[in-house]
Amino acid sequence: MKQYLELCNYVLEHGVRKEDRTGTGTISVFGYQMRMNLQDGFPLLTTKRVPFRLVATELIWFLKGDTNLRYLLEQNNHIWDEWGFQKWVESKEYTGPDMTNFGLRSQEDPEFEQLYKQQLAIYQQRVLEDDRFAEQFGDLGNVYGKQWRSWEGADGQVYDQIQYIIDEIKRNPDSRRLLCNxxxxxxxxxxxxxxxxxxxxFYVHDGKLSCMFQMRSNDVFLGLPFNIASYALLTHLIAHECNLEVGELIYTGADVHIYSNHIEQVQTMLEREPRALPTLKLNPELKSIFDVEWDDLELIGYDPHPPIKAHVAV
Incomplete structure (x- = not known):
């Protein structure tokens, strides 16, 4: 993953200061690409620990076509909590302490941070236990799972883009339409x-499946290591179902940025020496990508440096 560290250095050296939706501020560059050979190992960052279980259960959530946080909370996966929480605290139903700009305020005010954590815990528990609340405030709208598995066309029909890709690879691997939007x-x-x-x-050549994914906006420190691992896992799963090996993973980013409150963490990470990549083992009995569960995945030889904490910008 030396390419990822090179990207971090590039943004620090060439990035421009930009404001953003969250009010945090970023150092940003426009346009960057990395190519990773998946035959060299599973591209999970080693200069800090990246929780593979969270990467995998999020992808499984997408593949289920789910958009409600309940599944993720059941998996003890909290990487989307803030967006559902925001939906609740900005609604007329919310009657607790003022949570305006909770993302920034929780970083700057320890007393407010405790209030925020209390309200977030209430939110999480209600999504898990209250069906009406979960339907109203746990659903994030037509995000990835919906678009991947139930795209609504202008013709009024619903399309499963992932199933289409798998079917097309099997019948026409040279297709230039192996695309999900x-x-x-x-x-x-x-x-x-x-x-x-x-x-x-996706692209098939010489019995190998390659994937290129595009990002309009990319949080380099927190988001990108997850994105790389997620699309590597997706490529492995589709290759497995289609009886192919894995090829390249290609990342193309547009607004590629480091948040201003992540700069110190990035610099700490850059001082560390990368370690050997792990390997991924899939359950050989797994037949369909849509049946995959956490127990079907095994990451072998992952020995990263310790995690580095940072606040997510909401």
Whole structure:
């Protein structure tokens, strides 16, 4: 993953200061690409620990076509909590302490941070236990799972883009239409967070499956290591179902940025020496990508440096 560290250095050296939706501020570059050979190992960052279980259960959530946080909370996966929480605290139903700009305020005010954690815990428990609440405030709208598995076309039909890709690989591996698109202009108002990784495409050559994914906006420190691992896992799963080996994973980013409150963490990470990549083992009995569960995945030889904590910008 030396390429990822080179990207971090590039953004620090060439990035420009930009404001952003969250009010945090970033150092940003426009346009960057990395190519990773998946035959060299599973590209999970080693200069800090990246929780593979969270990467995998999030992808499984997408593949289920799910958009409700309940599944993720049942898996003890909290990487999307803040967006559902925001939906609740901005509603008329919320009557607790003022949570305006909770993302920034929780970083700057320890007393407020405790209030925020209390309200977030209430939110999480209600999503898990209250069906009505979960339906109203646990659903994030037409985000990745919906777009991947139930794309609504202008013709009024619903399309499963992942199933189409798998079927097309099997019948026509040279197809240039092995593409999934999550960006729908008409759906943006119904999405708690518009897709950051908005499209991906597959390519078959010499018995190997390669994937290129595109990102309109990319948090380099927290988001990108997850994105790389997620699309590597997706490529492994589709290759497994289609009896192919894995090839390359290609990342193309547009607004590639480091948040201003992540700079110290990035610098700490850059002082560390990368370690050997792990390998991924899939359950050989797994037949369909849509049946995959956490127990079907085994990561072998992952020996990263310790985790580095940082606040997510909401």
């Amino acid at each position: 999550a960006w729908s202009a008409s759906e943006l108002k119904n999405q708690q967070l518009p897709p950051c990784h908005y499209a991906f495409q």
